[in-house]
Amino acid sequence: MQPESAMTPGLEVTVLVSVGRHPLTGRARRADQDARGVELARSLANAQVRLLHAGMRDESSEAALRGYLGMGFTELSLLEQPEGADVLPALAEALDAMSPHLVIAGERAERGEGSGLLPYLLAERLGWPLVSGLAAVESVEEGMATLLQALPRGQRRRLKVRLPVIVTVDDAAPAPRQSAYGPARRGAFETAAGPVSDDEQWAAWQVQPARQRPKRLKIVKAASARDRFKAAAAKAEGGSGQVLTDVTPTQGAEAILTLLREEDVLR
Amino acid sequence: MSDLPRRDPRQEWIARNRLHPRHAEVLLATGQGAASEWWGPGGLVRRNPHAVGFVGPNGVKRIDRSGTQQGAGGGGATTPAAERKPLVEIEAPAFMVAVVPDMAGGRLSGHDRDLLGLARQLADADPAARGAVVAVVFGPHKEANFGEAGIDRLLHLDSPEVAGYAPEARLGALIMAEESWVPRHWLLPDSKLDGGELGRRLAARLGERPATGVWQAEADAEVATGWHCTARGAAGSLDIRRPLPRLALALAECAEPVSETRHAAAELALPQPLPSTLSRIQDLGQVSVDPSGVALSEAEFILSAGNGVKDWPGFHHAAEVLGATEGASRVAVDDGFMARDRQVGATGTWVTARVYVAVGISGAIQHLQGIQTCDKVVAINMDPGCDMIKRADLAVIGDSTQILEALVTLVAQAREEKRDAA
Numbered sequence: 001m002q003p004e005s006a007m008t009p010g011l012e013v014t015v016l017v018s019v020g021r022h023p024l025t026g027r028a029r030r031a032d033q034d035a036r037g038v039e040l041a042r043s044l045a046n047a048q049v050r051l052l053h054a055g056m057r058d059e060s061s062e063a064a065l066r067g068y069l070g071m072g073f074t075e076l077s078l079l080e081q082p083e084g085a086d087v088l089p090a091l092a093e094a095l096d097a098m099s100p101h102l103v104i105a106g107e108r109a110e111r112g113e114g115s116g117l118l119p120y121l122l123a124e125r126l127g128w129p130l131v132s133g134l135a136a137v138e139s140v141e142e143g144m145a146t147l148l149q150a151l152p153r154g155q156r157r158r159l160k161v162r163l164p165v166i167v168t169v170d171d172a173a174p175a176p177r178q179s180a181y182g183p184a185r186r187g188a189f190e191t192a193a194g195p196v197s198d199d200e201q202w203a204a205w206q207v208q209p210a211r212q213r214p215k216r217l218k219i220v221k222a223a224s225a226r227d228r229f230k231a232a233a234a235k236a237e238g239g240s241g242q243v244l245t246d247v248t249p250t251q252g253a254e255a256i257l258t259l260l261r262e263e264d265v266l267r
Numbered sequence: 268m269s270d271l272p273r274r275d276p277r278q279e280w281i282a283r284n285r286l287h288p289r290h291a292e293v294l295l296a297t298g299q300g301a302a303s304e305w306w307g308p309g310g311l312v313r314r315n316p317h318a319v320g321f322v323g324p325n326g327v328k329r330i331d332r333s334g335t336q337q338g339a340g341g342g343g344a345t346t347p348a349a350e351r352k353p354l355v356e357i358e359a360p361a362f363m364v365a366v367v368p369d370m371a372g373g374r375l376s377g378h379d380r381d382l383l384g385l386a387r388q389l390a391d392a393d394p395a396a397r398g399a400v401v402a403v404v405f406g407p408h409k410e411a412n413f414g415e416a417g418i419d420r421l422l423h424l425d426s427p428e429v430a431g432y433a434p435e436a437r438l439g440a441l442i443m444a445e446e447s448w449v450p451r452h453w454l455l456p457d458s459k460l461d462g463g464e465l466g467r468r469l470a471a472r473l474g475e476r477p478a479t480g481v482w483q484a485e486a487d488a489e490v491a492t493g494w495h496c497t498a499r500g501a502a503g504s505l506d507i508r509r510p511l512p513r514l515a516l517a518l519a520e521c522a523e524p525v526s527e528t529r530h531a532a533a534e535l536a537l538p539q540p541l542p543s544t545l546s547r548i549q550d551l552g553q554v555s556v557d558p559s560g561v562a563l564s565e566a567e568f569i570l571s572a573g574n575g576v577k578d579w580p581g582f583h584h585a586a587e588v589l590g591a592t593e594g595a596s597r598v599a600v601d602d603g604f605m606a607r608d609r610q611v612g613a614t615g616t617w618v619t620a621r622v623y624v625a626v627g628i629s630g631a632i633q634h635l636q637g638i639q640t641c642d643k644v645v646a647i648n649m650d651p652g653c654d655m656i657k658r659a660d661l662a663v664i665g666d667s668t669q670i671l672e673a674l675v676t677l678v679a680q681a682r683e684e685k686r687d688a689a
Contacts, residue, residue: 021501021502021504023502023504026504108502109501109502110501110502110504111501112500112501113479113500113501113507114479114480114500114501114502114505115467115477115479115480115500116463116467116479117467117470117471117476117477117479120467120468120470120471121471123471124471124472129435129547129548130468131548132460132464133459133460133464146551148554149432151460151553152459152460152565153561153565153566153567154556154560154561154562154565154566154567155553155554155556156553156554156556157432157550157551157552157553157554158551158552158553158554159432159548159549159550159551160548160549160551161547161548161549162547201476201509204509205507205508205509206507206508206509207500207505207506207507207508208505208506208508209504209505209506210499210503210504210505210506211506213482213520216520219523221526221527241644241656241657241658241659241660241661241662242660242661242662243651243656243659243662243664244661244662244663244664245651245664246664247663247664247665249665249666249669249670249672249673250673250677252647252663252665252670252673253663253670253671253673253674253676253677254677255661255663256624256645256647256661256663256670256674257674257677257678257681259622259643259645259660259661260568260589260622263621263622263642263643265567265568265590265591265621265622266589266590266678267555267590
């Protein structure tokens with residue numbers, strides 16, 4: 001998607017990236033929504049995009065992070081944190097120091113608690129506005145960004161917000177480009193140490209692989225045994241639709257139009 | 268007329284007396300045509316076996332013992348089911364449980380009702396000191412039965428500041444509610460936009476660490492809050508068991524909705540008017556989306572074409588005028604009239620539309636599987652015996668070309684009139 005108007009020169013964008021988890025194999029990968037966020041940042045004209053990650057550095061996470069470097073970056077800022085640490089103070093400090101115009105993040109992490117709270121906490125701490133569920137950035141002009149927010153059922157809402165702003169990316173944002181192997185190999189990590197705070201609560205909780213949720217039973221609350229029996233023996237669907245035969249096309253169309261109006265789908 | 272039953276002793280006496288010349292007449296008049304038993308004057312139940320049953324279509328006498336005829340002559344005032352539920356009023360609640368339902372489409376959704384069920388469990392855990400469930404509702408709504416969903420107090424905020432997408436103003440209102448009543452629990456639906464976003468904002472503002480994706484809560488005396496919860500984490504791949512915090516974002520089906528009691532749903536008001544905050548996010552309103560660009564799987568309104576469509580330009584024109592997303596059956600795709608990504612059904616896309624209009628589609632089983640979750644199905648077809656007609660909520664038998672033309676004309680007319688009026 002090409003932005004229509006000229007951007008402010010040197011729009012500074014920071015994308016918060018995380019290590020994802022493949023839903024089937026459980027292997028580390030670039031997180032889907034974060035990759036969409038990187039793609040969104042890449043589509044902005046005249047923007048200087050930086051990647052920022054806070055977390056542990058080991059073999060598998062490095063391989064996953066190189067997936068972002070392969071989207072056309074030479075370096076990635078890495079705030080080293082021990083496993084199970086709360087990355088909020090380190091990220092807040094780093095963002096405060098960088099003071100970008102636009103911070104892009106995914107909605108929630110694919111590992112750990114994955115509560116989706118981090119962007120909100122960052123926005124609260126930095127005092128910046130936050131817009132969630134973004135589908136596109138339409139334009140950035142004179143310190144104001146025009147954004148498209150994704151609503152359910154493919155609908156969109158246009159919002160205008162003053163920079164600096166933190167945005168989170170919806171699944172409706174454009175799909176990320178493929179990660180190129182060469183640039184991913186050549187890219188460098190710019191490591192920095194940040195403040196470390198332990199997450200004691202997380203350590204105290206019981207964590208186990210998700211088990212299937214029990215299916216809700218259809219409980220029939222009936223006063224008499226006869227009603228209960230009827231509910232148990234009833235067929236799933238009666239199929240009692242209205243059938244109009246031998247009507248003129250106009251009458252048929254009127255009936256359809258009434259239904260469409262009742263359901264409020266005509267605009 | 269009052270609903271009080273009026274007795275006529277003379278009529279009752281005639282109805283009891285089988286030898287009375289007006290006996291049959293009075294039985295008919297009182298609606299007890301099949302009065303097969305009655306209380307005799309001596310206090311005994313008298314039965315007339317000849318009056319039992321009815322004559323079936325083949326001329327054979329049938330006796331229906333399923334009980335359908337029991338209530339026929341009842342005549343007593345019937346109370347609606349809603350009023351038979353006991354009304355629970357909590358005058359002096361020990362604490363408050365605040366719920367912010369999503370109110371998608373202006374009504375309580377299933378998700379909201381489940382959440383209110385959970386709130387009820389939290390509020391009623393200790394029968395000696397019961398809490399009250401407060402619902403905070405933003406903007407205009409169409410819901411009439413807040414009480415039946417288990418709401419004791421209703422805080423309805425309908426000022427222009429909180430209308431539309433105004434997360435900051437809504438957060439301000441919730442903070443005022445927090446300061447006024449200090450609820451013991453805050454419960455919000457963990458939905459995509461409304462509840463999920465507002466709940467996280469509230470958590471960040473209050474400095475509480477919320478539980479997100481909660482799908483189960485159970486009482487546990489060993490925990491400080493008295494409740495344990497199980498929440499989904501890491502994109503739904505982990506179960507986290509933890510004490511229930513003050514603020515929880517819960518998934519759908521986290522608890523059974525309230526069904527046995529009615530509650531007062533008394534109106535509540537904030538002690539002060541909402542502060543006028545300067546919103547940093549400006550809502551420019553919904554963007555008109557090109558319906559053909561909407562993914563078929565999430566389109567709201569689909570006009571789908573099958574083998575019966577002969578006039579393809581007319582069909583495309585109708586979809587454009589109605590503002591519907593186009594779909595197709597497999598035959599239409601195979602014949603090259605529609606693109607492959609427009610195919611609806613088990614072998615194409617499973618759609619979730621609210622309204623699905625099937626034009627000239629007879630309804631192969633694969634196609635019907637694909638439209639299982641659609642709310643309303645309209646069929647336009649020549650063949651009155653096809654499977655799509657059986658599935659449809661409204662079926663019009665006739666030539667699809669003419670019906671679509673008429674529909675387009677009607678919609679265009681209605682738009683014209685609206686424009687003239689405006």
